[in-house]
Amino acid sequence: MTPLDITRSIDIKAPVEKVWAAITEPDLIAQWFGDTAEFDATPGASGAFGWRDHGGAFRIVVEHVDKPKTLVYRWARDFDVDPTPANSTVVRFDLTATEDGTRLDLLETGFEELADPQGAQSGNTEGWLAELGELVEFVESR
Secondary structure, rough: OOOEEEEEEEEEEOOOOHHHHHHHHHHHHOOOOOOEEEOOOOOOEEEEEEEEEHHHEEEEHHHHHHEEEEEEEEEEEEOOOOOOOOEEEEEEEEEEEEEEEEEEEEEEOOHHHHOOOHHHHHHHHHHHHHHHHHHHHHHOOO
C-alpha cells in the first residue's frame, strides 16, 4: 500500500447477500451512490456511475468478481472517458460475514499515477466517507 491509498472498514447490520446486492445491482447502486448506475458485475464489463450535480458519468471497467465476497473495478477520474491507468483508480470491496451482519472493507489505489494525486485522494477520501455512510443507511433501512 502507498500513503495515498484510501482504506475504510464499516460494519453494516445486514447479511452479506443484501450488501452485495447494494454494491452490484444498478437500480440499488443508484439509490446510495450517485444518481444513475450502469453496472454488470462481470469481469471485463463496462459501466458508469452518474451524478447530476457534477454533470456527467464516470466510466468503469469491472476487473474482478468473487460473488458475494469481492468486487474490484477501475473508474475514470474524468467524465465520459474510458478508464486507463493514467486517468483512473481501482476500487476494491471485500465483504465478510460478522455476528451482527457484514464488514465491508474498501481499498482504493492508483492515485500516484494521476495528474493531481493529492487532490484526487483528498476528494475521494471525503467522497467515500459520505457515500459509505449513505450505503449503511440505505442497506439497514431496507
